[in-house]
Amino acid sequence: MPKTRFHEIYQDYVCSCVLRVAREVFALLPVESLLITASADILDPRTGQTVEQPVLSAALPRAAHARLDFDRIDPSDAMENFLHRGDFKASRGSSEFNPITPLTANDLPRPSSESMDFRDLIAAVRRLRDELKTELGRLSPQPNLVAQPANESL
DSSP, X not given: OOHHHHXXXXXXXXXXXXXXXXXXXXXXXXXSEEEEEEEXXXXXXXXXXXXXXXXXXXXXXXXXXXXXXXTTOOHXXXXXXXXXXXXXXXXXXXXXXXXXXXXXXXXXXXXXXXXXXXXXXHHHHHXXXXXXXXXHHHHSOOOOSOOOOTTOOO
């Protein structure tokens, strides 16, 4: 198999793994976004050793991920929908992918209410409401006695 074809297949594989992990986590947990980094074994030409290095890092918001038609997308092209870092071009000296610096929470944009669509804005308001309810419940004194009905006959 030519190296370029191998790298095209490998790129789709890595991207599809990131999308699959996101799909599974979104199905299990009530999180609104994920930061996923995929690593691969890469030959270090300075040492001749194979080391695990990050090759793709992506920030996937739930709303953008939910809009994907998984039966029809190309995994590599789908990464363009998300903030990501990845250098899938083989380096000149070897057939390996170039390592990248993974995204961190500081790299993520902070959404403003003006840039959110209606569904995202409603989700953010509900999340804030739930956080306020939790905090109010924690701060409010909890009575230890169960109240008895006032009109109870003996």
